[in-house]
Structure formats: C-alpha cells, structure tokens
Amino acid sequence: MPELPEVETTVAGLRAVLEDAPLTLVEPRRADMRFPFPADLRQRLTGATVTGLGRRAKYGLIETDRGDTMIFHLGMSGRWRIDPSEIGKHDHLIVETPRHRLALHDPRRFGFVHLVESAAIDAYPAFAALGPEPLGDGLTAEYLAQALKGRVAPIKAMLLDQRIVAGLGNIYVCEALNIAGISPTREAGKVSKPGLRKLVDAIRSVLRAAILAGGSTLRDYARPDGELGYFAKDWRVYGREGEPCPCGGTVRRRIDSGRSTFYCPSCQK
C-alpha cells in the first residue's frame, strides 16, 4: 500500500515523463474518486507546463507554470500507469503530454485529486497540521519526546498520526517498532529517550531501504513505469503472523481499531 516510500517512487517515475512537459489533456473519466474531482481541473491544467514534482507526507505534488499545484493521494490501491495499453474502468484520470499518456488507476477509489494555488499550498487543510517529514531534520528523539509527552495512547497509534510524523502507515510503523524493539502497545509518553533514539533511527532506515528498493508494496502496487509484478516482501514482521522474527521469537498479530498490528512479543517490550 502506498506509504511514503511508494509515493516517493511514484513521484520519481512521474518526474521522468512530466517534468517540463506541456499537458495537452487532463480529463477525469468519472465525477469523483474519494472526493469529487475539482470542477476546473481540466480547464486550469490543460495547456499548462509542468514545472516540478514533489511529495509531502503521502501526497504527490505536480506544479505547473500557471501557478497551480495538483495534489494527488493514492489512497490504498492507487497508482499511476504510464502509457497503458488500454484504458480500463479503474483509470479515473487521464493526463497526456505530447509524448505520453498517463492514467491514475485506483480500483478502491480511496485516492483523490485536489488543485490548489502553489503559493497557498501551506494553507491546504491536510498540510496545515502535518508533522515533520521523517527523513528530514525535523524528526529527532528530542522532537518525539516533546510531541509524545504525556500521551497515553499506544505508540503505534501515535506514529500513524500524521500530525506527529508525516507519511508513516501501518507497514512501516510495524517494521520500525520491531527494529527498535518497542511494543506497539507501549504508552507513547513512556518510551524512554534511548528508545526514541532507536525508534527514529529505525524509522529512517526502514524508509530509506524501501525507497532504495524502489518502493515496497503489498500485492497490488506497481511501479509507475508501467512495469507490473513489482513486489517487495522482505518484511521482518508485517504479514508474517506465526513466522519467526529475526530475534528467534514468533511474530504475532493483534487487531486494534479493526487494523492489524504485527509484532514480536519476544523482542518488543
């Protein structure tokens, strides 16, 4: 499922075909995904030239020379297809340049597209309260100690909260907690400073490794270069209930708020 590394990989793939390219067609093929497509999406983007691409948390950004930024979110099953051989029922937005046709493909339609003025992007509601980027300078043990001080919610829930850290999802949180040796149910405010240092290191290393691998996935994610069958499944705990943890213990699964948590009771305390 697209988390930060998958979005990063997607943006890199899009950059290769969109940067400096004029948009000759921008056409929604239905009224909405999770949210309605902006009514003026086609009009504001068609004829504009892409000046840059970026990422914030799990959001992809496509900037144009008209001062607009298209914000896309891949939800859980979204991906961009580049030069698909055909357009199918889950291709909800078509974008064309003189050289390529792209399709935003999302069977579950948890993804969405918004359009904002680039100058006002910080006022985009979902960005206003976002926490620091985990790979940036803002995520430190000191920051986390302050942000989690007095919080009694489980550390796993806090790491999934985009206001604490931006861009983490279920997979990388499970992995990072395992690497750091911290139980997902530990009260967030009670994780020690050394524990937080380990956690920060674990978050960074697991994200960097995934980006290097080209974006990790579950079963239905493809790289945006149109190549299918791209799977990474070298998780330590995620999706491995009953299998051995690297420490020799056995990976367990628990459900919190209807969401699976994979962890090793032997080495995560």
Add this chain to the structure above:
DNA sequence: CTAGTGCCCTGCCGGC
C-alpha cells in the same frame, strides 16, 4: 483537548 470507533470502496482469497 485526547482517545477510540466506524465508514468509505473493490478485489482477492479461503472455506464450504
């Protein structure tokens, strides 16, 4: 303010 739950949506997979 915080913590916790339920919903959206579709495809896939296991069980019978």
Add this chain to the structure above:
DNA sequence: TGCCGGCAGGGCACTA
C-alpha cells in the same frame, strides 16, 4: 463450480 464473509487501510467524521 459458485457463493459468502473477511480482510486490506488512509483519512476523516463522529462520539464520549
């Protein structure tokens, strides 16, 4: 072979 239920989960609405 086909049907059914469970599951995947990010973000947001909602409750207490």
